[in-house]
Amino acid sequence: MAKKIRLAGIAYESLVNGPGMRRVFFSQGCRHNCIGCFNPDTHSFTGGEEKDMDELIQDVLDNPILKGVTFSGGDPFERAEEFAYMAKKFKENNLSVWSFTGYTIEYLLEEIDNRKGFRDLLENIDVLIDGKFEKMLSRKGLKFRGSSNQRIINVQETLRLGKIILMEEYM
Template sequence: MQLRLAGITPESVVDGPGVRFTIFAQGCKHQCSGCHNPATHSFKAGKMFEIEEIIEQIKEKALITGVTFSGGDPFFQAAEFAQLGQQIKELDQKLDIITYTGFLYEELIQDQEKLSLVKVTDVLIDGLFEEAKQDLSLNYRGSSNQRVIDVKKSLRTDKIVKVKL
């Protein structure tokens, strides 16, 4: 299975806590005004990667504490990112997965394909970037409307459980 990616940052300290292996999805329809990554919007740009190739790169990074799915928006390739997430969890249960999206959690859990990606995610940062609500003091998100959600607790309790990173 393949993913269309804008790129990979093998050791990032800005895409979540710790040292993270960050994967940038190529493709986004949200078109947020002020997006910091507009080069990821086109669904035709980027490069195709085999999931196995990404897993091999992750195996080489002994210092990473987690994996971040960013974008673009990974939920436009939900089945593929879900498959990647499953393989990451099989590789090392200690690696947490943070997923960024412009969709809202409530929307994602209503769609079976998107729900498959939600289920392999530990922390979801949801919501469109809103330029008028931009707040540079926030950790790991761009605007105050975006939520940092503990996915496992939220699915278990059937209500949104926010977490601080």
């Protein structure tokens, strides 16, 4: 049986959603409704299109110029089980995995064992950009994020050390 995920879209080759050439998967569904959101068409949980995850994974692995993948949205943590499945396959193939979320890392860690897929997804993400987009905190020149309240977090070090470790080189 095919493993499916509902996506709003895919950017096949992107240089703006993390370092190096990346494939970006835009999750369909978001509860945050940030004012000024870049992707308001991703908010509905019934929009977008169902895609076969194994086909998406293989297509990434078949492209030698890709250095990693980024999960954007919508909010990938609303489809944590599906994105965790994909993240694990990408990590097994030495690709970097970045994810955006409107949730804070504190919330994700608090709910890590209460929400399906949260633990598996966090354990297979290298970098997380957390927090809602805040239009009043948006400014030109922010690297990899929309507003200055959002943090760029080294997820594996955060999990290992039990405290939030920022990726200072990108802040």
